[in-house]
Amino acid sequence: MACVSCVLGIPGTGKTQFCLQLSSLLKREFCDSSVLIVSYDSLIPAKEEELLINSSINDPKLSEWKNRRRRIVNAVGGLLGDFFEKQEFANEEMEEIRTSILAQNKIDKSLRLNKNLFVIIDDNLYYRSMRYEYFQVARTYECGFCQIYLNCDISIALQRNTSRMHSVSEEVIKAMANKLEEPLPDKSQWEKYSISICTSFEVTDSELSKTTELIRTSIENPFQQLNEIDEEIKQNSRQISNTNIIHQVDNFLRKAAGQLIKQLNCYTVLQSFIITHFLFPFKGKSASQINEVNTARQTVLKAVKSGYLILPSELTTLVETGLIVNASKSDKLKEFLLEKLKEQLSKC
Secondary structure, eight states, X not given: OEEEEEEEOOTXXXXXXXXXXXXXXXXXXXXXXXXXXXXXXXXXXXXXXHHHHTOOTTOHHHHHHHHHHHHHHHHHHHHHXXXXXXXXXXXXXXXXXXXXXXXXXXXXXOGGGXXXXXXXXXXXXXXXXXXXXXXXXXXXXXXXXXXXXXXXXHHHHHHHHTTSTTOOOHHXXXXXXXXXXXXXXXXXXXGOSEEEEEOSSOXXXXXXXHHHHHHHHHHHSOOOOGGGOOHHHHHHHHHHHHHOHHHHHHHHHHHHHHHHXXXXXXXXXXXXHHHHHTOSOOOXXXXXXXXXXXXXXXXXXXXXXXXXXXXXXXXXXXXXXXXXXXXXXXXXXXXXXXXXXXXXXXXX
16 A cells, blocks of 8 residues: 655744654554655755745746656656556656655665555645645555645744754745645545644644554545546536636636727727726737737736735635635636736736
């Protein structure tokens, strides 16, 4: 049996120490097991992460950062494939990451020689989408998946950070704290095996035991591959898609862009609209202006997808809980996105 456990939290919450404690406990409770701690601090330099937290959405380094993270996810998938004897490594880059993970965990033998495999992801994982990638990997091999959210007072995290060998800037920690999307086990089907542990103080044995029990439960109830999910879960997936933030934002931006493009059919109306709402000169109807509207829409959507444009928390909650059925009916969301669209158009 196998399980992928995502340990998330901002820098300074004690993730690395917690992962070591959890690893020791798993080895004691589950005989004949291999435990792999996938430490992002060891695989991606902290300074590189820090630079990219504050980079713009058009920064080419951002794309490379995402690619590096994707390769780590793929390497973890390959390790599970190796354990289940379903996949062999052929990609040189994936083999390098795989070798690094095994070396960091001092494993020099085949994972297939043990009955159990526990993969612990040690990373900030502040976006839900980052964790969802590991859920997809776990679902592929029908193994357990769970999330362990370590939270503590930000002042304590900042204080601990100063004593770290490779400390993170205070600005980055605060930015991560603002961006962090907590697991929603009561609202999201794939996040139902999640636990929150306060690490402002020392983690107790009881809390560690609850974590191993969560892991055991997730192993006993693995998620099936998508083509085997029953109709009820498909219906839930459709509902989640309908209330998904990106889906709603995309719908609104398309409508807003469509309305602006229609305005191009009449220069007088368009000129009045631009002067009234955007306050910048507009030189009449042209194909380039239509392209500018579409480019502005795509830029705003990309910013939301990448996390560099953060929706106000109250709007995020409304969308995730399904209280906004259609984004265009939410005045606050409408005003927020329209303002961002204006900002992008003013740069054209």
